[in-house]
Amino acid sequence: MAPRGPSNRLPAGVRAIRRSFWSAAAPDNAGIAMEDVTLPDGEKVPALGVGTWRMGEAARAHDQEVAALRYALDLGIRVVDTAEMYGEGGAEEIVGAAIKGRRDEIFVVTKLYPHNASSQGTIEACERSLERLGTDRIDLYLVHWRGQVPLVETVEAFERLKAGGKIRHWGVSNYQLGDMDELLALEAGGGCAANQVLYHLGERRIEPDLLPFCQGRGIPIMAYTPLGGQRVLRSSPLPQIAIKHDTGPAAVALACLLRNENVMVIPKAVQFPHIEEIAQVPHIKLDAEDLAALDRAFPA
Numbered sequence: 001m002a003p004r005g006p007s008n009r010l011p012a013g014v015r016a017i018r019r020s021f022w023s024a025a026a027p028d029n030a031g032i033a034m035e036d037v038t039l040p041d042g043e044k045v046p047a048l049g050v051g052t053w054r055m056g057e058a059a060r061a062h063d064q065e066v067a068a069l070r071y072a073l074d075l076g077i078r079v080v081d082t083a084e085m086y087g088e089g090g091a092e093e094i095v096g097a098a099i100k101g102r103r104d105e106i107f108v109v110t111k112l113y114p115h116n117a118s119s120q121g122t123i124e125a126c127e128r129s130l131e132r133l134g135t136d137r138i139d140l141y142l143v144h145w146r147g148q149v150p151l152v153e154t155v156e157a158f159e160r161l162k163a164g165g166k167i168r169h170w171g172v173s174n175y176q177l178g179d180m181d182e183l184l185a186l187e188a189g190g191g192c193a194a195n196q197v198l199y200h201l202g203e204r205r206i207e208p209d210l211l212p213f214c215q216g217r218g219i220p221i222m223a224y225t226p227l228g229g230q231r232v233l234r235s236s237p238l239p240q241i242a243i244k245h246d247t248g249p250a251a252v253a254l255a256c257l258l259r260n261e262n263v264m265v266i267p268k269a270v271q272f273p274h275i276e277e278i279a280q281v282p283h284i285k286l287d288a289e290d291l292a293a294l295d296r297a298f299p300a
């Protein structure tokens with residue numbers, strides 16, 4: 001399928017972003033202003049990224065998926081999340097093709113299968129991911145979910161990869177409070193730089209405990225499936241608030257999650273108008289009335 005081009009029927013706010021980006025002269029102007037999260041070592045990472053689940057599964061979609069990621073990067077998005085699981089390596093190859101020639105601008109996140117997370121398995125899986133991504137380093141390497149391999153093995157392997165420059169940071173995904181306690185009790189557990197978990201307006205279970213736990217330890221939360229599905233996006237008051245801010249419901253849903261300190265979002269989009277809406281998120285400032293209405297409609 002041929003890639004769909006940029007939408008000609010964008011809200012005014014998005015058209016303004018596109019103008020400001022495309023008129024930027026210097027490479028360091030090529031991004032859009034956005035809030036950052038802070039990793040435990042103090043490094044700043046943009047709070048808005050993009051995901052790649054369901055990419056790399058079908059050859060016929062290859063060009064469209066690469067074009068979609070490139071378009072997101074063109075619109076200033078700088079974080080790309082993938083995993084060896086997605087398309088069994090296919091999504092990492094899509095990311096590799098999309099970041100070719102602009103690697104240094106991008107913060108690349110990928111994930112390790114838990115069944116590969118042994119001492120030697122982690123090192124080998126990392127090498128395979130590096131190959132598919134076409135890079136010499138991964139910015140953030142996560143173990144995808146808690147598996148059977150003792151945690152200490154995975155953490156030690158992560159630290160070896162870090163010492164060897166193959167990864168810059170490591171972290172976890174789908175770790176609940178008890179898992180985090182176990183992790184942080186390990187000698188090198190304090191090196192954990194992020195926890196990627198399910199978090200959207202319709203699923204706010206992390207808010208009472210896991211979220212403050214991670215915030216209190218300086219560990220960013222990466223919200224996955226942050227849009228929560230079309231049913232959430234169609235639910236009142238998202239469409240009404242979107243009209244007020246001259247954007248779409250997805251952008252409002254993401255902006256709402258980003259009100260939380262040290263939370264980042266990684267929505268996935270292949271359709272160009274979707275990407276344009278997502279790129280608008282850093283410019284949306286929800287007010288107290290918006291947030292109160294969202295909290296009433298989607299209680300924590």
Ligand SMILES: NC(=O)c1ccc[n+]([C@@H]2O[C@H](COP(=O)([O-])OP(=O)(O)OC[C@H]3O[C@@H](n4cnc5c(N)ncnc54)[C@H](OP(=O)(O)O)[C@@H]3O)[C@@H](O)[C@H]2O)c1
Pocket residue numbers: 050051052053054081082144173174196197223224225226227228229233248250251266267268269270271272273274275277278
């Ligand atoms: N760690 C984990 O266990 C885990 C689990 C799930 C996901 N993830 C990561 O998190 C990323 C995001 O999660 P997700 O892919 O499950 O769900 P999501 O990002 O919440 O939603 C993706 C869906 O929303 C659509 N969409 C995107 N922008 C939209 C917009 N502006 N308006 C309406 N619909 C829009 C996309 O359509 P189109 O693609 O057609 O544009 C796609 O169908 C994944 O891609 C993956 O990288 C991690």
